[in-house]
Amino acid sequence: MTTLPIPSYCSRFGLAVLLVALADFLFYGQPAGINFLLFAILIAGAIVAVHPSAFSDARLWLKPAALLVALLPLVENVSPLSVSIALVGLAVFALSLAGRLRSSLARIAGQLSVFLLSAPFRLIRDFFRWRKAARRLGLRRIRLAAIAVWVMPLALGAVFLALFGAANPVIEYWFTLIDLFALLDLIQPARLVFWLLVLAGVWAFLRPRLPRIVRRLPRLALTVPPVAPPPTKSVTTIEDIVFGKAAILRALIVFNILFAMQTGLDATYLWGGVALPDGLTYAAYAHRGAYPLIVTALLAAGFVLAALRPGSETSNDPLIRRLVYAWVAQNIVLVISSILRLDLYVGIYALTYLRIAAFVWMGLVAAGLALIIARIALGKSSEWLLSANLLTLSATLYACSYINFAALIANYNVDHSYEMNGPGTSLDLWYVRSLGPSALPALDRFFDHQQKVFLADRRDGVDAMTEARYRTIQRNWRAWSFRDWRLLRYLDRNGALANPAVFEPYVPGR
Structure with missing residues (x-):
């Protein structure tokens, strides 16, 4: 029986922890944007680092090129669809470098489905495999008893330290320098859950494996003994009549x-x-x-x-x-x-x-x-x-x-609305505004037309607030995307904040 490479576990786990730290810097409490592309590139680099043997492949450049194509939608915009495409591209990249990808597209799709479904549980499974491998190799393992023996010393030590603080003003002063509540704020349950989720997800890419039953299926199909064909019978069954050639012809x-x-x-x-x-x-x-x-x-x-x-x-x-x-x-x-x-x-x-x-x-x-x-x-x-x-x-x-489906919907609904002399019904302003900042150019055209026809400005400041919130988010470099860059250029020329007088509040009867 082959043994697991323990050093590779340690190096990959170190890389995974580093990626978790970078994910915390890029994502936690931050807007979505170019940070997704940067993190995907970091994962790809880590995948290459843990598969050095892949460099011996003469066609290695094809795999990064295909991955780049899968990551390009993240440059245009971050959405559930572009993130899903990037995840599939990373999964294909990891499995191909590990030499576990099949050639047929249908089989690759099955592999990807199983890989992505089992990815959250790969870390737990590998942890137990690591313990078994360490036991076989005679390495020291962390036992529950080894942790338990520290409970009493640490607990009593904390009590003694508290007593010393009460008895010694110098130690008491040191305690005042420690903000326990600030330390507790750093240990946020939501943040810990985020770290664990990222660690589990990253680990699946660093150790791209498929469940054992999936790997055994081709071999099982080859080892199944051939079944002797049953003796032919001339008896006609109900199935032959209902779904036979004559029935299909008539259907x-x-x-x-x-x-x-x-x-x-x-x-x-x-x-x-x-x-x-x-x-x-x-x-x-x-x-x-x-x-x-x-x-x-x-x-x-x-x-x-x-x-x-x-x-x-x-x-x-x-x-x-x-x-x-x-x-x-x-x-x-x-x-x-x-x-x-x-x-x-x-x-x-x-x-x-x-x-x-x-x-x-x-x-x-x-x-x-x-x-x-x-x-x-x-x-x-x-x-x-x-x-x-x-x-x-x-x-x-x-x-x-x-x-940009939001802009497409907003432009279509504005152009075909009753107010714009279109064949449709009155414009549903609530729905168009719910599409987000991408709808602002279409709303500008709508209100410009309203101002020319009714000689009054129908803007009520809602769009200016939307633009202000959007600009605030875009000040964070992590939120950059090519689509947002184009929209910001438009808003700099025609937006409410660029032309404040355009967005005067509407007063009925004015």
Whole structure:
């Protein structure tokens, strides 16, 4: 049995403690910004330091280059999405340097999921492994008894010291120089929890390991003895009848007819401009169908994957394949119709984060359906389909990390509002202001238009307060990001604090 390298544990733990101290300096009680990028670079450097053998790889530069791509969204803006991308990039970087990363994208995704889920518990598990290794090597271990023997001496020593302080004015004076409450303030429970969480998270990257059951799965799959095929039977079961080739053929014919009817209705009312029945508005028609149609497309995708399994009898039938192509194509049209429905609804009732997420989700569903057609046409495996979908999802999320959705929502809602002569309803000022400082440029345009039309200033100072708080946060260098830098440049030219007279309080009837 191989033994654990105890010195490596000590050096890695020292690095982890150093990273915890740096995390306390960068994060605790500080705003979010460039500090996330700096800490990610520090973790990457520590990962390289504990894997010196990785320098022997001739293609080593590819791994830091890929990590840099994953960290770039943190330069643009710090958000849950950019932080998640950075965590995934660091996990891939650590596992690749440790030589534990597989080649297939689908398998890599499984490894990353298990790694990130087990990361908080890696430190505890390694602590017990260290104790076992130390016992095997005969090293001295810290026992509970060794700690307990100090309880009585320290307790009595504290009592004696207190008595000496009462009896000796010099010792009493020394006690007055010690601010016990200040010392207790330094030991904050929240700060201790923060240190422990950072230590557990950093340790997982310094010792990138996967649970033992995950490492054994490939070997178990190879050592399982082949099972003899059961004797063929000519008995037809209920399952063969209900889910057999004939049933799937009939289902595809019925499904194609139903979907063609739905597509025809959308083409008539949404694209053709035919008048709707009395009492039904285009907004209601669009909103009621947007999300159920996506569920329908997902169910259709599941049916196609189950019906045309690679190597099955149905997958080799030309007629069934053509019907599947037609049906999946109709599903893609259905998803496009859902996007148009949602676009009509947003044009009237404004844009929100959830509706943007719905647009992105619908696009991913359409791409997934197209990939199903590609898998069937090219004869690829289910693992290829999963890898292709994961690649599409990753590329989409990575692109979204560079988009300022708050500014996008604010600009759209202002431009399409009733007050700006748009087709939408009145602007929801409370929601737009809740988007944060990124909405200030759009609000400036809105109020400028209000001033020109109504010859009165509708600003009430709320936006000036928002800008003042934002500028206060941005004075801390840790809060820097490229997006905030661009917004500060705009505020320096056009903001309330740059032009105080613009934000005079509004007095009714003035």
